[in-house]
Amino acid sequence: MKSKKKSIVRVFVTLAVMVGVLLGIMSILNKNKAANQAATAEVAKTNPAVAVRVDTAAVRKLDISHTANGIFIPKQEVSVGAETGGRIVSVSVKEGDFVKAGQTLAIIEGNKQNVNVANAQANLENAKMNLERYEAAFATGGVTQQQLDAMRLQYESALNNLKSAKLIAGDVAIRTSVSGIVNARKIEPGSYVNPGTIAFDIVNISSVKLRVHVDEKNVINLKVGQPVQVTVSVIPDKTFTGRITFIAPKAEGGLNFPVEVEIPNPGNELRAGMYGTAHFGKGQMEDVLVVPRAAFVGSVSDNKVFVVENGKAVERKVQSGRSFGDYIEIIDGIKADEQVIVSGQVNLFNNTPIQIIK
Structure with missing residues (x-):
């Protein structure tokens, strides 16, 4: 019992000490606050402003002009692939050559395709003769309408197979769909290609595009079709003129909008991958x-x-x-x-x- 009373006394003593310490700290803080306020007031008297x-x-x-740096990209860049499989018989162009849209760049061996065409032609002729016999037999009641319809379906199928074989046989030529310069040749005579194999990369730089990023505060002053002066560090003595062809409707990171300026390049003086600077509103006040x-x-x-x-x-x-x-x-x-x-x-x-x- 006595030990219990002693414990209670110790608790009260501890609490009393803690309260005393807190009161002491508050007193010190109040004195410091008052001192600071007095010092501040004194400074305010001597330094009122x-x-x-x-x-x-x-x-x-x-001058409201502004500039943006970017990289030139080609007007068109196309990968030309084989549309049928087979061995390459010949390649008629090399890297750096200029090619026109529709030009044949390489030939794939067509023996297999020609055989397929001949077989499809023979199947069509056989289906045609069978259809004629069934039509004659139907007139005399020798076959039913259902049998005649089935034979007509076989004939249509054989006709479609011949058309398909001829199309495949015509695909032995690898042709480009755009004009431009052969940037890469990925096949050689004797190599084998599958349908879809990329054979050539064609780049059209008759005009190039300078792709830059413009911040939100300047992009509002730009319009598609607006003329732009362009300079290139590797050609310091010449200024090129282009026009804005694209302004992105959505900003990328940092509220910058992609903008493309197309520049005519008849002499292929500008190359894709070069750095350029677009001067927007040059000379405008x-x-x-x-x-x-x-x-x-x-x-x-x-x-x-x-x-x-x-x-x-x-x-x-x-x-x-x-x-x-x-x-x-x-x-x-x-x-x-x-x-x-x-x-x-x-x-x-x-x-x-x-x-x-x-």
Whole structure:
């Protein structure tokens, strides 16, 4: 019993100690808070306003051109394959040759196909004679209507088999469906191919496409058919002219939209795989409302600035637009001639008194 009372006493003593410690900590914190408030008030007396530098939102006539880098791709790129199986008898083109649409590039041995055509022709003639005999017998009642219909079906089947055999026999020639340059030849005379085997890669670079990515703030100014100046680093003394042929309706990662510019290339001077630069709106000037980039608190994408109102720094959310080096377009949130703070923002909160310095 005595041990139980001693345990209860120890618990109460422990609780009392803990409460005393907590009260002591709270007392110290309150004293520190009061001291900090007093120090802050004293500083506020001696430094009533934060020193800042400002600039003015203004409409400026700026060059609205922008550039985007990309890689040239061919106008057309086609893999030509064999439509029937067999041994390659001859190949009439080599890599680098120019070919026209419909041109024969290689021949597959056609003996087997010719035999199939002959067999199908013989089967058709036999089916035709049988059909004629059944038609004569039907006239005298020698066969039923069902037997005659079955023989007509055999004749139609034999006719279709002949047509199919002739089509296959005609496929012994490997032909290209597009004009262009033989970029790769994958067969040699004597090799065997199966139906679908890729034999040639044909690339058409009579015109090429420069595929670039344009951010959301600039893509809204582009239109299909718009002329574009294109430069190539490996041909520094020449500028090419193309037109926009495609603007993606959906952005890829980072809100960038694929855009294709087609450039005529009659001399094959430009090659697929080269790097190029598209100059959109080159030389175009436009009145744009801008503020200095330094006015933004954090990054431009945060869209936060401080404006001067009645001697105070007022936080303002804006909608930023295009970038023009040291200046950023303002679409919404600030009007022309408003003053924005460009230095000293680290010490500012909303409605902080400020002192403008030069």
